[in-house]
């Protein structure tokens with residue numbers, strides 16, 4: 279997201295009393311684990327960080343983390359496939 283758009287979305291979330299429950303991004307060539315950059319930019323400790331790894335093309339891996347003060351905590355995540 280562009281920074282201005284991000285700011286606008288965060289203002290909307292606040293105005294409407296919503297909660298940012300998760301932020302997701304993908305890793306094209308690395309595992310589903312936070313990079314140093316992810317840790318450095320983890321500004322929302324109350325939100326889950328979902329990372330989808332596309333390292334193994336056939337089977338995308340997904341993992342959830344909480345990052346607070348540079349500390350990475352892995353969280354359980356359950357995927358429900360809708361047919």
Ligand SMILES: [Zn+2]
Pocket residue numbers: 303304305311312313316329
């Ligand atoms: Zn990342």
